[in-house]
Amino acid sequence: MLVLDKVAKYYGTGAARTNVLKDVSLSIAEGEFVAIVGFSGAGKTTLMSLMAGLALPDSGRVTFRGHPVTEPGPERGVVFQSYALMPWLTVEGNIALAVDATMLVGRAERAARIQHYIDLVGLSHAKDRRPAELSGGMRQRVAVARALAMNPEILLLDEPLSALDALTRAKLQDEIDSIRAREGKTIVLVTNDVDEALLLADRIIPLTPGPNATLGPEFRIALARPRDRTDLNHDAEYRRLRAGITQYLMQAAENQGTAADEREAPKIVPVRLGTRRKKSAPMRSEGRYVEFYDVGKVYATPKGPLTVVDGFDLKMAKGEFVTLIGHSGCGKSTVLSMAAGLSEISRGGIVLDGREIDDAGPDRAVVFQSPSLFPWLTAAENVALGVDRVYPHASRRERTDITAYYLQRVGLGDAMTKRAQDLSNGMRQRVGIARAFALSPKLLLLDEPFGMLDALTRWELQEVLMEIWTRTRVTAICVTHDIDEAILLADRVVMMGNGPNARIGGILEVDLPRPRNRKALLDHPKYYEYREALLSFLKDHETGGGSKRAPAEAAAQEGLTREKLVLIGNGMAGARLLEELQERAPGKYEVTVFGAEPHPTYNRIMLSPVLAGEKRFDEIVSHDRAWYAGNGFTLKTGTPIIAIDRERREVVAADGTCTPYDKLVIATGSHPVIIPVPGRDLPGVISFRDAADVDAMLGAVGSDRKAVVIGGGLLGLEAANGLLARGMTVTVVHLMATVMERQLDDAAGYLLRRELERRGLAVITGANTECIFGEGKVEGVRLKDGREIPADLVVMAVGIRPNADLGKAAGLTINRGIVVDDGMITSDPAILAVGECVEHRGQSYGLVAPLYEMAKVAADRLTGVTDAAYQGSVTSTKLKVTGVDVFSAGAFAADKEAEDIVFRDAARGVYKRIILKENRVIGAVLYGDTADGARLFQLLRNGEDVSAERDTLIFGPSLAAGGAAPDPLEAVAALSDQAEICGCNGVCKGKITGAIQSKGLQTVEEVRTHTKASASCGSCIGLVEKLLKVTLGDAFQQASVKPLCGCTTYGHDEIRKLIRVQEMRSIPEVMQQLGWKTANGCSKCRPGLNYYLLCEYPGEYRDDAQSRFVNERVHANIQKDGTYSVVPRMWGGVTSAAELRAIADVVDRYGIPSVKVTGGQRVDLLGVKKEQLPAVWADLNRAGLVSGHAYGKALRTVKTCVGSEWCRFGTQDSTAMGIALERATWGSWTPHKVKMAVSGCPRNCAEATIKDFGVVAVESGWELHVGGAAGMHVRATDLLCKVTTAEEVLEYACAFLQLYREEGRYLERAWPWIERVGLDYLQRRIVEDADSRRALETRFRHAVSFTQKDPWAERASGAGAKEFSPLAEVTA
């Protein structure tokens, strides 16, 4: 039928001539199925092109039914590896095209035919989809259907399935076989998969690798049909053929092999960046080098959460190689990417070498299917990128050696200087492997590393991998769908069941000798056993073809129909955009977010309070990782994007990964402006832009140190104020004549400067910086006039400029920023930009409100609202310096036609200026009293005519309305519905009052939840509160919570929140600010406030002894007769002869009347007189005994049983655990007393289940219980969770205590607190959200670092001596 006779084909001429095919003769009979097993570069595509008539032979003849083949014809249907479908046509349309091309038929028959072919390839359910909405397998089916619809006499299949996953491949193989059987077609299949050929073909002909490729000896396949994959495995003939063909091919390949010279691997230890181990892990053993503990992955989908992987438990020894196998959608790659730290772990944990994985890091190297090299770099440079990162201390020479060594090992010794773009797929993957090994990772992760390669290259690379692995013995996990590969590589093959909720379905131990090679394996009897086990596992988990796809695949399919949105920048603008998107069309896009900084989204404008120590960083995190995960967004922090490939619609990240997009949003923010003075690069010169800058500044603060802030604008003054608050001597150097000249006029600038100087800031205006000087580090700043200001730290805060770098490199239209239209769309319609990086109508913004407005418009545009337009923003500014009220909006520069209304009250330090033009407000500057800011800003934005109220405008609305005393409520009531209350979030009064009324909101928190008002900087909380009052009237009062005490109307939670928001730092300040009804509170509120302040400002707030209950003030328990009891701490209830002797001596020496053992395993000395206390303590201290805090709302005791050290039932060392727990937590003040216990086994002899925090050892770890009590109210604990290691017990305990400290109300025991907030809330904060837990732990440890001082020792050495002695003794 089709005959090739001595065909040859070459390219080029003369010396450059390459013979691709040589002497190829082949005759294909009618109805025959011939498989040509060829490898890439073997010339198989050339061969196919010759048969299809797409190319002509240079010698020899190709004939079809006796006629020479000179051009493509409908009798020869071709399916190529990459499918060329018409993207704008549906499945049906694509197939119809082929039907129409071949014959003229009636409409009914045409429709029937189209349907026939659609059915044939099982695509009826998807016939209306376009190619972009199809998976790879489906597209290939369309291509097959299209070829068949041409009704060819012979079907030429050129590696149609090699790009598909195993299951899809198997299904399509079955389909091809059934087409062969039903349609009786003659088929030529070119493949690189020997098993595929064996399954389908009548004849297999190997093609030797080119150049000069030719056909090898043919193998007749006389296996009975239908052929079943599992059955074939037993078939002796099959095994014989398989071994024969494989060996022939390997031999053919080997003849071309290259020998690599041996190099020594340099012996250098890599530096683990950012992976300092926090604690040692004594319980770890070599058998648990890598541990997956109940790992689960949940994705949010529009239809609710989808659990992809569930309960994945696996322990790996060091140096073990595990392969993961399973069908598509079984979550095997998900497991891998969680291990890589590229995907958030929803449940459970992964521990590598004693450290829990929570982020990507160079201790784990990943090899993806596509190696993601930088195409313009050479192979060596690509490897060197990674090497430089993990061996920063090695010399250049050593690093070069490492790079060369590994490239040599993967057989690229000769190609090191070739650019990646000039390498074949196989060579690129070799580079990828070299790079991975060169990192000397603790764990190597391979995700279908050879999936894209042809079989021979695959085999070669498997050998390369085995060889290099044998030398390094790196612990490795490889995901694959090739069972031969799985067996060849692994010590154990982990078989994954089907998703969703995929679990491990079985584990196969591969006990084959190492080093292994393919040839030897093929002869090993166990090999086929293993193979069969895997085959039958996969078969059992097969779930039918066509529309009956596994649910996870269906879900994945659904995912495919979603457009991909990539967001560069997870700052405030980016996160707001996501929020707006989620509000409009949740789940519309598959979203990947890249952030250059290592943090989740934080509120950048609140960095100033962080710098000033008024807030903690975690308090300004606005969108944490859980938020991203919960919304189904993939967040990659610490991963800057380095290039946008607009042609391929991909972004390239610094870690080398490429991510495709349909829509791209650039939100890269801005760069700090660095003025080009000499010395700007000196260490100690810092900009003020991001969290890292704040860290750098905080690293440099010190009370004896000096800072110079260059720039007296908003940012500069906030930085200066922050450093001042940290105790530094600060000088602000400002080029202009007044500070904040962009926002303030001269008068307000002067007032501000005076106030800042009063606070201790030195301000030099009109100062031109000449240079920053210093030897090796900054030592000072020299001005043009010759003045020198010494400095240990120089902060450059002169301004920002849009960060348009990426856009510029990608060829977008750039001016100052990335130019966007009113729809926030850049010069490329697929790319939008929002935030500080853009330039809109010639304007760039550096304030929050405009960014948010932009985000709204961009979200509209992304969700199909085509008329949404950004009109530019009028901005207002507030200075975030505590206690300085400054407001500025609009224009205030001198303008002949403008009129000023000015109000000054020097005594109060108030200055107001309103600038009017044609009776409209065009600008306002308020200093000292900014209450009217919102109203004026509203007038400014609306451009209202104010002639009617012009006379009273400056006094505020209440006077303007003719009222008497200014009432703040009236001022709020007077605002129009459009008045903006929350500038950060652009929430106007009408929206808030509307929400209050329609949703029945009662509290600020509820308003925040529903409207976002007060969610960002919080400065509008007061306004929101007043709105609640105005809207609800008397109902507002009724709605308020139970007050802390009679001195106030505020409840505990409100007071705590207000302390934080209003940054109140002392009891008098709280009472003043919150309008306490009494002069100095009462015995109920003062201890509460003292505790709240202590908890809020650890190390900073000065404990007020007079607001402490007597026991805590005196550090002993008062008894009914006014004497005290003394309870020394006995860590974990353990004491010693020396301690007991010291106690006995104290009892004798001071005549202590009573000694008693307490319920918490301590000794109580009762009846000590107050004056005796310091001496008693001094004596106890000498024996090492410290305060047991038995008198405090504090951690009191950790009770333990004897545990595994002595007890015949004990499973763990509960005593040591208890001691560790007590050592970690003592000295912490809590809302009420806290008692803990640790039991060594479930017999629970330490009675842990009636403690506030109880730990019970079980065989596999520790159960953590919370909320027990055994006082007047007896309550058994609730089980919080189970953990494995002692470190975890400590971490969870600290997190628990901190959460209780932060959210429990004063004098509220842990159990009522837990009942109030719910156990599931605790589990969410402490168990499920690892970030939250660690943050809590960190805060706890920070707080106790100030209080873990023995109060007895302090007093024994003289502190507070007056407390313990009478004022006077009067005798007659």
Add this chain to the structure above:
Amino acid sequence: MRIDWMDVGTLDDVPVLGARVVRTEEGDVAVFRTADDQVFALYDRCPHKGGPLSEGIVHGRSVSCPLHNWVISLESGAVEGPDHGCAEQIAVTLDGGRILLGLKRAPRVANA
């Protein structure tokens, strides 16, 4: 009866919103100092169960007993709120930062 004023110490010796004890033969006397630097003195016994008022929390013109939280007026010694009783008052006055206690008998003073 003539009051014999006795210098027992300085105002600075008593913490603001706190108290110190003066030991006398009639029993301990608690000397209180308020936020506005007024001083008051009561016998250091709560009318309820004899708790040491000097150890209580001082607020406004009152002190809360540390044992059972009864609130006693510093100005009158009377129990405030729902409970009844009265702590015995002692005259006290300030003279240029010195605290003078008005005891009934002329005593000798030993400053501690």
